[in-house]
Amino acid sequence: MKYVIFTVSLLINAALVYVLGTREVLPIPLGEFLSVQEGIWQNAESADHDFSENVALKDLNGEVNVYLDERLVPHIFAEDENDAYYVQGFLHAKFRLWQMEFQTFAAAGRLSEFVGDKAIQFDRNQRRMGMVYAAESALYAMEQDDSTKAALDAYTKGVNAYISTLDKADLPIEYKLLGYMPEKWSNFKSALFTKQMTYTLAGYDKDFEYTHALKLLGEENFQLLYPEIADSLYPVIAKGTPYTQPLAELVPPANADSVYFKRNDTIHIAQEFKPNPSNGSNNWAVSGSRTQSGKPILSNDPHLSLSLPSIWFEIQLHTKAFNSYGVSFPGLPGVVIGFNDSIAFGFTNAGRDVKDYYEIKFKDASKSAYWFNGEWKNAEQRIENIKVKGSNNLLDTVAYTVFGPVMYDKSFKNELTAEKAYALRWVAHDTSNILKMWLLLNRAKNYDDYHHAIGYFNVPGQNMIFASHSGDFALWQQAAFPLRWKGQGLFVMPGYDSSYMWKGFIPKEENPHAVNPTSGYVSSANQRPADSTYPYFIPGSYEVYRAITINKKLDGMVNITADDMKALQNNNYNVFAELARPLLSKYVHRDQLNADESKYLQIVESWNLQNDPNEKGVTAFHAWWDSLYNNIFMDDLHQTSQPLVRPEKFVLLEALTKDSAFRFIDNRNTAQQEDLAMQVTSALKKATIKLNELASADKLEWAKFKNTTVYHLLKISTLPFARAGIMNGGGNGIVNATQHDHGPSWRMVIEITQPIRAFAVYPGGQSGNPGSKFYDNFIDTWAKGEYYTLFYMHKEDVNADQVKWKMSFNPVL
Amino acid sequence: MKFLASVIISALLSYALGLFLPWWSVMIVGLLVGYFIPQKRFFSLLAVFLGVSFFWGLFAFYISNANDHILASRVAELVIKKNYPILLMLTTALIGGISAGMAAFTGRSLAILLKKQ
Numbered sequence: 001m002k003y004v005i006f007t008v009s010l011l012i013n014a015a016l017v018y019v020l021g022t023r024e025v026l027p028i029p030l031g032e033f034l035s036v037q038e039g040i041w042q043n044a045e046s047a048d049h050d051f052s053e054n055v056a057l058k059d060l061n062g063e064v065n066v067y068l069d070e071r072l073v074p075h076i077f078a079e080d081e082n083d084a085y086y087v088q089g090f091l092h093a094k095f096r097l098w099q100m101e102f103q104t105f106a107a108a109g110r111l112s113e114f115v116g117d118k119a120i121q122f123d124r125n126q127r128r129m130g131m132v133y134a135a136e137s138a139l140y141a142m143e144q145d146d147s148t149k150a151a152l153d154a155y156t157k158g159v160n161a162y163i164s165t166l167d168k169a170d171l172p173i174e175y176k177l178l179g180y181m182p183e184k185w186s187n188f189k190s191a192l193f194t195k196q197m198t199y200t201l202a203g204y205d206k207d208f209e210y211t212h213a214l215k216l217l218g219e220e221n222f223q224l225l226y227p228e229i230a231d232s233l234y235p236v237i238a239k240g241t242p243y244t245q246p247l248a249e250l251v252p253p254a255n256a257d258s259v260y261f262k263r264n265d266t267i268h269i270a271q272e273f274k275p276n277p278s279n280g281s282n283n284w285a286v287s288g289s290r291t292q293s294g295k296p297i298l299s300n301d302p303h304l305s306l307s308l309p310s311i312w313f314e315i316q317l318h319t320k321a322f323n324s325y326g327v328s329f330p331g332l333p334g335v336v337i338g339f340n341d342s343i344a345f346g347f348t349n350a351g352r353d354v355k356d357y358y359e360i361k362f363k364d365a366s367k368s369a370y371w372f373n374g375e376w377k378n379a380e381q382r383i384e385n386i387k388v389k390g391s392n393n394l395l396d397t398v399a400y401t402v403f404g405p406v407m408y409d410k411s412f413k414n415e416l417t418a419e420k421a422y423a424l425r426w427v428a429h430d431t432s433n434i435l436k437m438w439l440l441l442n443r444a445k446n447y448d449d450y451h452h453a454i455g456y457f458n459v460p461g462q463n464m465i466f467a468s469h470s471g472d473f474a475l476w477q478q479a480a481f482p483l484r485w486k487g488q489g490l491f492v493m494p495g496y497d498s499s500y501m502w503k504g505f506i507p508k509e510e511n512p513h514a515v516n517p518t519s520g521y522v523s524s525a526n527q528r529p530a531d532s533t534y535p536y537f538i539p540g541s542y543e544v545y546r547a548i549t550i551n552k553k554l555d556g557m558v559n560i561t562a563d564d565m566k567a568l569q570n571n572n573y574n575v576f577a578e579l580a581r582p583l584l585s586k587y588v589h590r591d592q593l594n595a596d597e598s599k600y601l602q603i604v605e606s607w608n609l610q611n612d613p614n615e616k617g618v619t620a621f622h623a624w625w626d627s628l629y630n631n632i633f634m635d636d637l638h639q640t641s642q643p644l645v646r647p648e649k650f651v652l653l654e655a656l657t658k659d660s661a662f663r664f665i666d667n668r669n670t671a672q673q674e675d676l677a678m679q680v681t682s683a684l685k686k687a688t689i690k691l692n693e694l695a696s697a698d699k700l701e702w703a704k705f706k707n708t709t710v711y712h713l714l715k716i717s718t719l720p721f722a723r724a725g726i727m728n729g730g731g732n733g734i735v736n737a738t739q740h741d742h743g744p745s746w747r748m749v750i751e752i753t754q755p756i757r758a759f760a761v762y763p764g765g766q767s768g769n770p771g772s773k774f775y776d777n778f779i780d781t782w783a784k785g786e787y788y789t790l791f792y793m794h795k796e797d798v799n800a801d802q803v804k805w806k807m808s809f810n811p812v813l
Numbered sequence: 814m815k816f817l818a819s820v821i822i823s824a825l826l827s828y829a830l831g832l833f834l835p836w837w838s839v840m841i842v843g844l845l846v847g848y849f850i851p852q853k854r855f856f857s858l859l860a861v862f863l864g865v866s867f868f869w870g871l872f873a874f875y876i877s878n879a880n881d882h883i884l885a886s887r888v889a890e891l892v893i894k895k896n897y898p899i900l901l902m903l904t905t906a907l908i909g910g911i912s913a914g915m916a917a918f919t920g921r922s923l924a925i926l927l928k929k930q
Binding site: 002003005006009010012013016017020021028030031032033034035036037038039040041042043044045046047048168173718719720721770771772773775 | 828831832835836837840854868869872873876877879880881883884885886887888890891892896901904905908909911912915916918919922923925926
């Protein structure tokens, strides 16, 4: 009996170790996870935690002091700039380590290593897109340049100095949840981060969808649904600006009509992953001649997926050479959007297409040769080794051609037409040292410095805005943009003929720009950079409506103050609805509506056109418009099972405004001939069903419908780490671009007076720790459209009230 | 007396071992206390269970209280799908206590086994 009792109890013990200490039975090992001395309780940061400490660092050149203010923004004071980057690396790791590593794991296609086989397709997609290859090119370029290499080396040392202090109890909670340990940081990881950012901002493509659409619709209808330029375009560079004409006109290859524009075979590719096409931004800078202070004001708000931890980390770098303040990317040294004593700088996405596909014919299944210019050309083979948690490594062979990696072939996403393969030509693969631009902008003093700095930037194309204390203001759309003949790269191109390759790049000096224009301001909002007189073919994904609101507002402003600029960033005016509502009102058959339908018509017609949180009109308007859009287009687009891109909303609005007999109005699936009035009326009836459902769930008010949510980076699986139900306004096409989980990720208004007056906010907090009160403490301020006054610190401020903690970094003796 | 001593010793010892050993050090505590302090097996289990539960539960509460229960609210919702920090603390206490208590039972059983031979 004693033996039995002992044996049974021993077995129970073993079972407890197995159940509570491994992930085999429960998804998390509760023993380790809840242990008070090493588990999650150690992540519960005391509300009055003292962040002051002394740290000894190897290879530091001198003493570095970091003053943390009440919002936990570090103000780094170092003599030597590389020391500043060293400590920046340390602080990024201290507050954001898991995020930094997660983002670079995602970039490198390594998520399967800790989430298992559910990420295999994602990882393969990243690898086959050439993300690692692109990061290697970037690293090469960055390390060729001495000052960039020194900055990166220092930054990497800082990250690793912090990692080496960690024991299990100190690990960020996500490591404890997922069960892995951080690796050493490297310059290569910083390079990977730049490529993840590039993918986010210049990774959107629609070549396959356009190819399908062209085949389905024919050339004329394709032009109607996917026009190059919106009638209502308010370009970045004002209409009427003269452009230098290129020396020679680019013409398509002689056979383009038959093998490119009118191809009639079928492509079967389903692209599973795409960056969010809403990734964009607003920026504008107004001249001192229009401001109350007489000095320029620069404003910028980048729109990205809203996430916790935030993509941004606020920081000040004070060195002998410069004193910059703004937001940084955890993963890179320097300030990315911000200002210094003399200038301010910011960015919006250019949205230009810099990503094309070429159809490749391999000699055989070994993928070692492909047909090019009349002969078999050798393809390099790159073997991607994907580690998968809980299973064997997966080896994936990717062929590299003269264009770039063959992303899709028989083994990936192309099972139906196995003999066809598609290579990717993407500017992100080319060597370029984009970090150098930021390192130079941090220390730029005037327009010439800015202009020199942005010349280093190749991808992702940006509208780079600038203003200086001396009064200059400028905007350049800058990057390496391919030179294309008209129509080149809209569709999948033949890969056997070098005449379809890009013809180089548009000379950088001919990229659209405005320097001190007489209008007294420059602005951009992801719209097409120039009107049709710009002499190059520049396809892309462009927004139309935010720019209209911004430009109209700026045109009418005088004596501008920082408060005016804040109000503009939070402007909820719906210019699209202003243009579209009259159309709905005009065509709806009022006599055919029931009581509910009439009620929603009345709500839409009495709406003040503001996407304010409590407005029901905006919800009703969009439900109605979306129904109309579906009524008109979906019968036509659903004729094929191939993926297509939805025509932009401006396309329908402008078509109907010009022509009430627009050829797509009729529903091809019904016997009768629908006209616009019938479609508008039927759309309201359909919308009413949806709106009644929303009303019964109390979701008719815009903010309740939109339910603004800042997700944790692990999305729905860590929903308790998110902030949901934020009641704010805005929307797609609105200056306040806040959608459900996407929007202004940093709002900044800089008045370049002396001293500088700076205001900003982002929807997150400085700490990446869900157990810290600094995790999401800016969100409420952000949601209300309010700003923090930034503490731009100088040497004499070390005893200022704002300084709450001090960290001292000293060289190891 | 032995019972109370077992409670106190297991609480203190699990804190000490936990400073440099992983969470399963509470099982070592249980084995040791169970083996060396003679009492009925069930009392051994109960004493160590109480000692380690008190330590884990109170330590978790102490940490969480200073944190205004920010972390515990989030993790409670994640793990037990209820936004009750106190439930997470009780779970913590229970898990520490059961692991250590069962080990104490085993330790005592081993002692009984060896002694009678």
